[in-house]
Amino acid sequence: MAKKRIRIDLEDSDGAKYNFNIEGNITRDKVIKIFELMNLMNIEDQETAPQLDSVGAKVWHIVDKYFPMGNFTSNEILEKYEDEYNEPVKLSVISTYLARFNTKGRIDRLRQGKAWVYQIAKIPQKTD
Structure with a gap:
């Protein structure tokens, strides 16, 4: 079986960059822990401007x-x-x-x- 890998790259509103890599036996609990860590660090998705290309x-x-x-x-x-x-x-x-x-x-x-x-x-x- 191939190794599973998840990579999450983020940038906060101050310009700091965060890289999360999970490799191997990836479970739902491990992914939830990453999101909890992001929440503790107060990293949120920035609201992007709508794509007004049409x-x-x-x-x-x-x-x-x-x-x-x-x-x-x-x-x-x-x-x-x-x-x-x-x-x-x-x-x-x-x-x-x-x-x-x-x-x-x-x-x-x-x-x-x-x-x-x-x-x-x-x-x-x-x-x-």
């Missing part, structure tokens, strides 16, 4: 940043998008991404007159 990611960023609780329209997203990224985008593109998010269950939409009104989908709470 129009869809940028649209979702706008939805999540400006409308986490309330309702919004595609026109409101268009306005915030152009303000935030200083680049033009067509309303049809925004509407297409919002429709895709609705299909994936990320947002809910409701017809009000001639327009759609959107809201981030609520996750149902389990009651025990």
Whole structure:
């Protein structure tokens, strides 16, 4: 049987680097001990900036940043998008991404007159 190996490389907010190597008989308890050690040292995953490399990611960023609780329209997203990224985008593109998010269950939409009104989908709470 081949030797098992786990390597964890981290950097804290002060720039200090940490390297953890585990080789041989790796058990769940040993891995948990490493994470407990990291917790004692107060090493946490730094919140990374979202990858905004596509129009869809940028649209979702706008939805999540400006409308986490309330309702919004595609026109409101268009306005915030152009303000935030200083680049033009067509309303049809925004509407297409919002429709895709609705299909994936990320947002809910409701017809009000001639327009759609959107809201981030609520996750149902389990009651025990």
